[in-house]
Amino acid sequence: MREKLKAYRFPLILLVSIIVGSVIGLIYGDKANVIKPLGDIFLNLLFMVVMPLVFFSIASAIANMNSMKRFGKIMGSMITIFIVTGIIASVVMLVATVLFPPGSGANIPLETPDDVEQSSLAEQLVNTFTVPDFVDLFSKDNMLVLIIFAVLVGVATGLSGEQGRPFAKFLSSGSEIFMKLVQLIMYYAPIGLGAYFASLIGQFGTDLIGDYAKAVLIYYPVAILYFAIGFTLYAFLSGGKKGIGRFWKNILNPAVTALGTGSSIASLPVNLEATKRMGVPKDIRETVLPLGATIHMDGSCLSAMLKIAFVFGVFDMDFTGIDTFLTAIGICLLSGIVMSGIPGGGFMGELMIVTLYGLPIEALPIISAIGVVVDPPATMINVTGDSVSSMLVTRQLEGNGWMEKTEAE
Template identity: 25%
Template sequence: MSTAPEATSSPSVLARIRKTPFWVQIVAGLVLGVGLGYLARAADISWLATTLETIGKIFVQLLKVAVPPLVFTAIVVSVANLRNVTNAARLATRTLLWFMITSLISVGIGIGLGLLTNPGEGTNLKTEGLKALDSKGTWIDFLTGIFPTNIVDSFAKVNVLQIVFLAVVVGAAIIKLGAKAEPVLKLSESVLELTQTALWWVIRLSPLGTLGLIGKSVAKYGWDLLKPFATLTLDIYLGCALVLFVVYSLVLRFAAGLNPLHFFKGAWPAIQLAFVSRSSVGTLPVTRRVTERLGVPSEYASFSVPFGATTKMDGCASIYPAVAAIFVAQVFNIELGIKDYILIAFVSVVGSAATAGLTGAIIMLTLTLSTLGLPLEGVGLLLAIDPILDMMRTATNVAGQVVVPIVVAAREKILDVAAYNNPSGDLYEEDAKPAVVAAQGGAATAAA
């Protein structure tokens, strides 16, 4: 008995969207967001501006809610798994060394651009009535802030520095206790997998989040706000672009003997998500996935990527505070000397963990200004355009968090060069593969 073949129905709109490459979805959200934001501002449509702001706010909140468990379990697992990595101490030392090298290069570019362009001269910005921030941002506050006084409070207030400190201690204790601490390690691994799975669902909403975040920025700030900060904004974007596309390419070519084009092909999903979300920690699952897809062993990536997401900030902690410090000094007519520029470089290398992978770099800027003795009121001048600057800064941060593990792995001869040269496949569909494989395995077992 034969049955007539069923008529094939046309795919639904949702199915068509899922088949569209993810980067196309991101770009579409970006373009649509700019258009809707401009419409809301030009036509003074308050409900549209509010809707865009709400969409963007919810997206960022969903990313942030995963920060405490993600950072804690990722660091715990990565530190504990160092016992399974050959030459773990050597790899950790080399990773930190390359973090410092690229940070110094980045801050040098920031200082150079600031001295060449004088971003604070001729801005005619009024400084009367500006209120200084609280005393937070000094070195004493930074150092004492690392050590928690209340564990629950550290997680409730999302103090990433304290969470990282606790995670490192727990990870080291797991190594020390060995088999006795195995249940704690298994629990941490399970929570990490659970958090990453839930975060992947949020990441799939990035096109919608892009629409809201970009649309809100255009509707709220427009283009007029950038005029007094034009030189500063151009300096930040140019400096980040030089580091992202030139410095990292040269490091990959001459320090690791690799073709930089393959890096950008493989790492671009993480870079574009970082640009939109403005969060290194929120991008962490994608950053780790692209790092492994580019040939870095998972055992090493599980340590270097979370470590980088909380300490490696070439955009937020090197380029930005260097240019911003020069900007603030010029606005307040304060002359900086060679000693001050050396201090900027020192702060960028030692204090980069102060940015802690969350959106914004205000803590790092206050730390730099307080070290130089510059008015903290200058931070208030930059708050309005910080979201615009932060997009490019975070994209640079995340790119550096992928570059360094690749360079270290290549120099230590543990990089899968074939995988690096061919980072193929749809990154955003790979998360479904383990479930598919497991299902197929279960079906095969049942059939047997």
């Protein structure tokens, strides 16, 4: 019990700081705005580091792929399954948030500039995927362009072979350094979030608290149903009734470990052992699970969609239409990729939601509180989703009789 509490010590500290800040806001009302600058400092620190962190983490991951033992077929199948299951998770939560809209009580006013220039579709496409100058890459207004640039740099580094190895090491080093920088910034998070929520609740009162309760009541049942029904269906597709049996017989250890540690990466050794007992071949499980621990997060897709719907609700924005829904699904997939195993790493995904939608900086602490509360079941779904994905990859590569082959070995 003590170990579990230790693993969740940081999320619990954040939760306590949010609660304390909310109580201060309820007691002092608008007077709580006096400590709002303490929260602004925290937000500015995060926005300062997010762009280089996203660049180095994505570019280094792609640049170093050629040093790992994997087959092209495994990679192709794995990426396809990761994308499909991530889309399914996003759509499941999208349906839930459309049926039961969260964040519809507070209606925080969203300030927009009066003189917005209209541009053609062609100009919008150019501005969405490119920038005219290199220095513009590192503006938070051009997050998608930076992601595309990071992917291209990673691919070019990998294709450069031995000559690209020093640069690949530089990218990996940069990724580690900026993740460590985020860790240092997160030490200030309890003060920053507490101060910000004191100001927020002081201004908008109990309506916002009610919206959070509604969001949690949506996430937990949807997450449990996705875990029970969705993963059972995936296991059936990978191996029929026998696949379901093997999955549920071996998945409890990784699930409990994920709940206890709160980390996909910390759960990796247990997950590798579980998939070995499921009969997933060594080369597949040792490719799918480590990559899945960083870029395949069904639980994070569920929570990202909830956060998007929530922030649309509290800012009284229109969360309807195919364009809005497709954008939300795409952002869920992207935010799942930038989630990391560091404490408070979910802030990176939340930063991406805020920047890609062009939301005001005030939106970050509003949605970050949801991440703190839903983190345990989200991590469990992230980890167990990697397990069943490795079964699906095996089914696609080894054929219908893969389970019989592993039994004979």
